[in-house]
Amino acid sequence: xxxxRFRSKYDHTIDEKGRLSFPSRFREVLRQYGSEILIALPxxxxxxxxxxxxxxxxxxxxxxxxxxxxxxxDKVIRYFESESFECIIDKQGRILLPPxxxxxxxxxxxxxxxxxxxRVEIWDKDTWNVExxxxxxxxxxxxxxxxxxxxx
Numbered sequence: 001x002x003x004x005r006f007r008s009k010y011d012h013t014i015d016e017k018g019r020l021s022f023p024s025r026f027r028e029v030l031r032q033y034g035s036e037i038l039i040a041l042p043x044x045x046x047x048x049x050x051x052x053x054x055x056x057x058x059x060x061x062x063x064x065x066x067x068x069x070x071x072x073x074d075k076v077i078r079y080f081e082s083e084s085f086e087c088i089i090d091k092q093g094r095i096l097l098p099p100x101x102x103x104x105x106x107x108x109x110x111x112x113x114x115x116x117x118x119r120v121e122i123w124d125k126d127t128w129n130v131e132x133x134x135x136x137x138x139x140x141x142x143x144x145x146x147x148x149x150x151x152x
Contacts, residue, residue, distance in 0.1 A: 004029045006115030013109050019094040036089040042104050047122035054118050
């Protein structure tokens with residue numbers, strides 16, 4: 001498992017072919033997972049990109065309840081598996097975001113990549129700015145929530 005974690009924020013652009021430069025710091029973390037493969041999944045209004053090992057851990061957790069008669073779990077598994085895309089880092093350090101993924105989430109030219117410990121989020125810059133502002137406005141409330149968990 002990786003010793004490092006995905007942290008920080010990076011501004012990048014998607015080129016005309018849908019390629020996005022994956023930050024070198026994030027590539028270093030990804031290499032610690034033993035694979036340069038990311039699994040990308042649309043999540044609300046952004047993309048979640050998991051290292052292959054983390055994605056497989058998530059799949060294993062989903063499989064635990066697979067034999068139970070649970071239609072909701074089947075829907076989650078169906079969504080995760082049918083909507084996910086494998087993204088491989090190329091020699092120039094880029095990933096290709098498929099048109100379907102870009103179009104579904106309105107990913108335009110300007111992109112923000114956010115390190116989220118065990119995954120990376122990919123946001124359209126305008127959408128990220130709205131999310132960031134909401135987080136700043138609600139920080140006091142959010143801080144109280146994490147304080148209850150003994151985090152701070």
